[in-house]
Amino acid sequence: MPSHLHEDHSSAQPPQPGAVEALITQARRLRGEVDAVRRDSATAADDEDPQLRWQRALCDLAMHQLDDLGEHLGQLRDGLSADDQAAIACPDPAAEPPDAPAVQALGRAGSAEWDLLTDAVDWSDELYRIFGRAPQDGPLTLDEMPSWLFSEDQQTLTEVVTGCLVDGRPIDCEFRIVRPDGSVRTVHMVGEPVLDSTGGTASMWAVLRDVSELRRGQRTLRETRDSLQRERQIAQTERRLAVELQEAVLPPWRGSLRFPQGGGPTDIDVAAHYLPSGTSALIGGDWYDALPLPDGATLLTVGDLTGHGVSATSGMAMLLGALRGMAVAGLTPGPLMGWLNQLLDTSAQPALGSALCCRYDPADRTLTWAQAGHPAPVLFRNGTGRVLDPPEGVLLGATSGASYAQATEQLASGDLLVLHTDGLVPHRTAFTPATDTTAGAQRLLGLGPRFEQARTAQDCVRIVVEELGAPEREDDACVLIARFL
Missing domain, CATH: 1.10.287 (Helix Hairpins)
Incomplete structure (x- = not known):
């Protein structure tokens, strides 16, 4: 200015x-x-x-x-034109002030001058438009201005105007006005005193800018x-x-576990690991579990509940708790899956889930298992792996009254069983059939020779994480590996 x-x-x-x-x-x-x-x-x-x-x-x-x-x-x-420069440099209160083209170029700014000697007030055309005031009504005096302002802004305007006129301080303030049509505009005002030959304040010149949109x-x-x-x-x-x-629900394992823990005719070396998603910070509803049962058998299970965050983990905790309770009560995998399906189907927060439940009886080395829309276990024997043929079973929560078939597998000493959720193997579609052996699944089967050289289940888990635990993983996953000794 x-x-x-x-x-x-x-x-x-x-x-x-x-x-x-x-x-x-x-x-x-x-x-x-x-x-x-x-x-x-x-x-x-x-x-x-x-x-x-x-x-x-x-x-x-x-x-x-x-x-x-x-x-x-x-x-x-x-x-500025010569006339405009002269009007600004030597303002004549009696003269008709021209509209400065520079001010008009701003579009949302107008100029004003209040003469203290003659009480004359000059406004540019743009200032009338900012205030929504008709030019024939004339400009507002300094005494009239506060009545257009919000009550909480009036004191601010009074203080800066007084400081300009009395102490010669520049003006720089902002206030809100209420126009005659009821609309509210925010106006930024900058100005300075115009001094006479004696150094006294003769008038106040200011530019007022409508900054409502800003x-x-x-x-x-x-x-x-x-x-x-x-x-x-x-x-x-x-x-x-x-x-x-x-962390409160999943077993806090830091290495291999032996089942039965009290010793028995046959031991199972078990290890598991949770692999978080590499593309999302959210926690999913994947679980793994291994539990010795009262009759000497062992429960091995993995599963995945749809969704992420607290709702998924809380639902997972509910399902895993129910699964453990029914397994301890003696239910076999097929009927157990049926009850889990009913539990999820009647839940207050409907969701879908996949699950795999295995019951290993050490007395005759028999593995009895059922699945609900889940990838089947992979059994490795003498370094060679194969995907077990899955019994029938739909996703948990997909339909009411679903029944789940069971399958049995005869295991031998040295067998290795890999249970995993569907996010483990890349390029799988969520809840794809367990018989799907795509290139990604072949990567898991291709780990057989390395598993054969591993000494513990935990070593096998490390091999899986090294091979399939890529940082760009799109979904979280769980893997559980059991070695039958």
Whole structure:
């Protein structure tokens, strides 16, 4: 804004038109690039994604500011006419003030001058439009201005105007006005005193700019940022709860376990591992478990409940608890799956799940097992693996009253059994049939020679993690390996 306080100082040389034109071109190009980013995020955006909402709000605000920058640069390029410079440098209260083209170029800004000696007030046309006031009604005096403001903003305006008129301080403040049509606008006001020859304040000159859209954009940006932060905090809390629940439910193994733990005719060396997703921070509903039963048999199970987060882990905890209880009560895998299906089918929060339940009887080395839409176990013998033929069984929660068949397998000393959830082997579709032996499944079968050289079940788990525990894993998974000694 031109200063009236240093009229005796030589004015600075205006910038070269070519340099300003180059800045204008750069500002336009930058705005176009920001607008392209905005359009891309709007086209590919999910309105529920807080990160995309945040990106769009940032782009909107940046484009508003670049528009204003372009207008200011246009003012700098065009300059002021000789008449305008004279009117600003030597204001004549009695003269009709011209509308400064530089101010009009701003589009949402207008100028005003209040003369303290004659009480005359001059407003530019744009200022009438900002206030929604008809030109025939005349400009507002300094005494009338506060009545247009919000009550909480009136004191701010009074203080800065008093400081300008009494102490000669520049004005820089913001306030909200209520126009005659009831609409509210936010106005930014910058100004300075115009001194007379004695150094006293003769008038006050100011530029008032309508910044309603800018403040609205900033408010949207702030609200989006706060919303994103809250959602992040909620997600972090949910993840912590899901992890704590998962750790409380899944067996806290740090190595191989031997079943029966009290010693018996045949031991099982068991190890398991949970592999988190490499593309999501959310915890899924995968589980594994190995449990000695009262009759001397051993329960081996893995499963996966759809969904992620606390709802999935809490549902998994419910299913695993029920599974353990029914297995201890003596239910065999087929009927046990039927009751799990009914439990999930009648749950208050409907969900789907896959499960694999094996009961190993050491007396005759018989493995009895059932599955509910789950990948079948892989049995390795003498370094060669094969996928067991699955009995019939639909996903848990898919249909009411489903029945589940059982299959039996005769095991021998040295056999290795691999149970896993469907996220373990890459390139599988969720809940694909257990008989699917795609290239990904062949990778698991191809580990037979390495398993043959391993000494413990835990060593076998490490081999699986090394081969299939890729960081780009799309889903979480569990693997349980049992060596029959």
